[in-house]
Amino acid sequence: MGKDEVKVLGMWASPFCMRVKIALAEKGVTYEEILENDLFGEKSALLLKSNPVHKQVPVLLHGDKPVVESTNIITYIDEVWPSPPLLPACAYERSRARFWADFIDRKVFSAGRGIWMxxxxxxxxxxxxxxxxxxxxxDGTLGDKDYFTGDTFGLVDILLIGVTSWFCVFEKYGNFKVADHYPKLGAWMERCYARQSVLDAQIDSNNLFDLVSMIRQTNGLQ
Ligand SMILES: N[C@@H](CCC(=O)N[C@@H](CS)C(=O)NCC(=O)O)C(=O)O
Structure with a gap:
């Protein structure tokens, strides 16, 4: 493998892989995607070798160097391919972006899982x-801005928009619409989905519904 070649080990339904694909597209980096066929069964030897601690996707392979954990991968991408930047120039604003990145990572997907499970x-x-x-x-920190850190699409937007790929599932099982509760977040989602990088990485909602119904059945849920 060439030293600058980029590969992503992924899985079609993963909001975390979606994040990485968006970041690479925003930077104009071409890459090969290698999909795990049986992530919850037999993981590939390449995945086990590349992410021996968590054994999870996504993994970014830069040449033969693996980078793991989606938020860490995106900050790596931002350092290696600096243009356009995904973090603000001001140190204080960068620290705020990292705070919200951590908040999203800790809370949003796991709370949504509570609804569909x-x-x-x-x-x-x-x-x-x-x-x-x-x-x-x-919603409060977004306020009236176009994107979380101001006028430009960046790290916090990428992290949250990846997770919104599963909002259709949360909304279906919870019988609600995020945009009805939070119109500003709804408008932000539409703004993000108008970007080619996000459109190209989006996850098919019907396939997600099938996957979730299968997982619920496997867990004995109606
Ligand atoms: N914190 C990780 C989460 C990654 C993650 O949960 N990946 C899931 C797919 S969406 C996975 O690989 N699951 C397989 C497993 O946990 O065994 C990240 O941000 O990259």
Missing amino acids: ANGEEQVESSKTEFLDILIYL
Whole structure:
């Protein structure tokens, strides 16, 4: 493998892989995507060798060097291919972006999972409240800006828009629409989905519904 060659080990339904694909597209970096066929069964030897600790996708292979964890991968991409920058020039604004990146990573996807893995109406309602309460903070920090750190699409946008690929699932099982509760976040999603990088990386919602229904059945949920 050439020393500058870029490969992404991925999986079609992964919001975290979507993030990496968006970041590479924003930077104009060409890459080969290698999909894991059986991520929850037999993982490929390449994945096990590249991410021996977590054994998860995405993995970015830069030449023969593996980089793991989607947020870490995107900051690596931003350092190696600096233009256009994904983090603000000002140190204070960069620290704020990293704070929100961490908030998104800790909270949003796991709260959404609580909705689609809920067992019964009561659990659905409490998970939905938890999820919507997390979004209050994101809606607040977005405010009237086009993107989370101002006028330009950046790290925080990429991290959250990847996770929004699963919002259709959260909304279906929770019987709500994020945009009805948070119109500014709804408009931000539309703005992001108008970008080619996001469109090209988007995940098919019907395939996600099939996957989720299969996972629920496997776990004995109705
Ligand atoms: N924190 C990780 C999460 C990655 C992750 O959860 N990947 C999932 C696919 S969406 C995975 O590889 N799951 C397989 C496993 O955990 O065994 C990141 O941001 O990259």
